[in-house]
Amino acid sequence: EPEVTQTPSHQVTQMGQEVILRCVPISNHLYFYWYRQILGQKVEFLVSFYNNEISEKSEIFDDQFSVERPDGSNFTLKIRSTKLEDSAMYFCASRGASPGLAGDTQYFGPGTRLTVL
Amino acid sequence: GESVGLHLPTLSVQEGDNSIINCAYSNSASDYFIWYKQESGKGPQFIIDIRSNMDKRQGQRVTVLLNKTVKHLSLQIAATQPGDSAVYFCAEIRLRYSSASKIIFGSGTRLSIRP
Numbered sequence: 488e489p490e491v492t493q494t495p496s497h498q499v500t501q502m503g504q505e506v507i508l509r510c511v512p513i514s515n516h517l518y519f520y521w522y523r524q525i526l527g528q529k530v531e532f533l534v535s536f537y538n539n540e541i542s543e544k545s546e547i548f549d550d551q552f553s554v555e556r557p558d559g560s561n562f563t564l565k566i567r568s569t570k571l572e573d574s575a576m577y578f579c580a581s582r583g584a585s586p587g588l589a590g591d592t593q594y595f596g597p598g599t600r601l602t603v604l
Numbered sequence: 605g606e607s608v609g610l611h612l613p614t615l616s617v618q619e620g621d622n623s624i625i626n627c628a629y630s631n632s633a634s635d636y637f638i639w640y641k642q643e644s645g646k647g648p649q650f651i652i653d654i655r656s657n658m659d660k661r662q663g664q665r666v667t668v669l670l671n672k673t674v675k676h677l678s679l680q681i682a683a684t685q686p687g688d689s690a691v692y693f694c695a696e697i698r699l700r701y702s703s704a705s706k707i708i709f710g711s712g713t714r715l716s717i718r719p
Contacts, residue, residue: 529709
């Protein structure tokens with residue numbers, strides 16, 4: 488069964504450093520997402536991406552964050568200058584059909600645990 | 605703003621019994637409601653969804669009930685098994701025809717199974 492994959496599974500970085508989290512969405516999917524989950528809290532939407540541009544972003548997704556689909560398979564989240572409060576699990580998700588069709592869903596990857604020291 | 609919440613943070617159920625996990629929502633504009641299961645160290649896994657114009661949907665061992673009058677959503681798991689131990693999130697989607705639709709997650713209920 489196709490699945491979303493993410494690398495690395497765990498990233499440790501120093502505050503102020505740049506990190507790039509990588510995702511390979513399901514191959515025929517068109518919509519891509521990043522969410523994050525701070526330990527013990529709910530999953531929060533960060534950004535959605537479609538047709539090579541951001542569709543929507545939350546207030547969390549400030550100028551320190553960026554997303555890119557550099558080729559036909561990868562989808563990346565970059566944090567330019569990490570802060571302690573960026574420590575969280577970051578989940579990538581993808582979905583296939585256009586938003587008007589019933590029954591479609593977002594499939595989540597296993598996540599990258601980001602620890603900022 | 606966010607509108608999905610859960611009644612209880614934890615639920616303990618005897619193996620073999622049915623589990624019922626409840627969720628309240630406040631936004632009537634939601635188009636879909638979804639239940640996700642998250643096992644330790646893993647990403648959310650889709651269980652079942654229900655459109656806002658339905659009141660019941662059944663899957664394999666799971667049933668979702670939607671009561672729009674009281675804005676309440678529930679997930680019923682039949683014959684609960686040890687593998688059902690996880691955190692369960694209710695979530696909503698408001699469809700956007702001009703952009704990708706985001707999921708708004710609730711706080712989660714941790715389901716534990718007693719042998």
